[in-house]
Amino acid sequence: MKRITLWVILPVVIIAIFVALTYPGKLTEQDILAGVKDGFIPDPHRGEVVFHLGGCGDCHLNNDSESANFNKLTGGDPLVTPIGAFYPPNITPDLNTGIGNWSDVDFINAMVRGISPEGVHYSPSFPYTAYAKVSFEDLLDIKAYVFSLEGLEVKSPPHDLRFPFKYSILNLPWKMLYLDEPGFEFNTTKSAEWNRGAYLVNGLGHCGSCHTPRNVLFAEQSDQLFAGASPFKDGEKPAPRIAGLAPDEILNGLDEWSGAVSETSSMYLVTQAYSNHASREDLEAIATYLSDFGQ
Numbered sequence: 627m628k629r630i631t632l633w634v635i636l637p638v639v640i641i642a643i644f645v646a647l648t649y650p651g652k653l654t655e656q657d658i659l660a661g662v663k664d665g666f667i668p669d670p671h672r673g674e675v676v677f678h679l680g681g682c683g684d685c686h687l688n689n690d691s692e693s694a695n696f697n698k699l700t701g702g703d704p705l706v707t708p709i710g711a712f713y714p715p716n717i718t719p720d721l722n723t724g725i726g727n728w729s730d731v732d733f734i735n736a737m738v739r740g741i742s743p744e745g746v747h748y749s750p751s752f753p754y755t756a757y758a759k760v761s762f763e764d765l766l767d768i769k770a771y772v773f774s775l776e777g778l779e780v781k782s783p784p785h786d787l788r789f790p791f792k793y794s795i796l797n798l799p800w801k802m803l804y805l806d807e808p809g810f811e812f813n814t815t816k817s818a819e820w821n822r823g824a825y826l827v828n829g830l831g832h833c834g835s836c837h838t839p840r841n842v843l844f845a846e847q848s849d850q851l852f853a854g855a856s857p858f859k860d861g862e863k864p865a866p867r868i869a870g871l872a873p874d875e876i877l878n879g880l881d882e883w884s885g886a887v888s889e890t891s892s893m894y895l896v897t898q899a900y901s902n903h904a905s906r907e908d909l910e911a912i913a914t915y916l917s918d919f920g921q
């Protein structure tokens with residue numbers, strides 16, 4: 627029995643070491659400077675809008691109305707998955723328990739490379755595969771907004787995962803398979819509006835994280851983008867197909883007052899965020915992109 631275990635574990639360990647040695651490292655300050663316009667200064671007001679379009683609060687806001695930290699970014703409800711529960715951590719600028727001592731480089735690496743300042747590989751329960759498509763400027767605006775909020779000392783609970791998933795090194799081979807190089811690829815055969823929609827849907831909006839079916843490794847199936855998917859939690863509604871809907875159906879789905887999305891749906895937070903924070907142009911860009919998708 628022991629010998630069999632060894633023969634299973636040994637190749638895995640060798641592959642893991644190989645991967646760890648060959649995987650592209652973190653982005654450096656130079657990489658990040660090369661990705662922003664000269665003279666760019668992060669703006670917390672712009673960042674507040676981008677933060678809402680990115681849905682950061684959906685996972686990181688404390689959701690317990692009894693708690694003193696209700697509606698603060700001290701960490702949200704656990705994301706329950708078949709391999710265990712992930713606790714979205716405290717992302718307030720507290721120096722001890724939040725991200726208050728993170729540099730811009732630390733923050734960008736977490737958001738687009740899925741790696742912590744200490745080198746821990748995050749699990750894809752944190753949708754960094756989508757955020758990897760977001761511009762460094764938008765991300766630095768989000769950081770400026772988050773850092774303009776109050777730092778709150780709240781230690782996040784550790785994730786409660788089944789063996790062997792507690793070992794975050796397992797996220798490394800997953801990232802090699804499914805995490806793209808950072809940046810958004812502009813499609814020159816389409817309009818600027820279509821591309822803006824593609825940027826919002828695939829990047830900040832991470833719409834595919836609910837609307838695209840996943841494979842056995844929990845990765846979104848790239849040949850079935852926005853085709854609809856079953857929910858993570860029992861009892862929740864499935865996310866319907868949104869590729870190729872009429873523009874009005876898409877606009878209604880993002881409009882809090884249209885009644886298209888029920889208040890108990892996991893979509894409702896997205897609908898509220900886009901109703902209250904997205905510009906008319908951005909909503910129309912999303913409708914243009916998704917209605918054209920797969921046509």
Ligand code: HEC
Nearest residue numbers: 680681682685712713714715717736742748749751752753
């Ligand atoms: C679907 C839920 C979800 C959304 C949406 C989400 N996060 Fe997270 N986030 C997580 C989880 C879960 C982790 C922990 C991942 C891990 O430890 O493997 C995390 C980790 C982080 C971390 C690392 C914190 C640390 O202490 O290591 C940062 C920073 C972060 N998220 C910022 C953001 C920002 C900014 C946004 C919006 C653009 C966002 N997150 C949206 C779930 C989410």
Ligand code: HEC
Nearest residue numbers: 831833836863864865866875876879887888891892893896
């Ligand atoms: C947290 C999961 C989740 C995310 C993220 C999400 N959706 Fe949804 N979406 C759903 C669910 C679930 C429904 C079904 C809601 C209902 O029937 O009440 C839905 C419904 C919709 C509808 C209505 C479809 C119809 O047939 O009426 C549209 C349009 C839509 N979503 C677009 C989007 C867009 C665009 C994004 C990204 C900006 C997005 N969704 C992000 C889960 C999600």
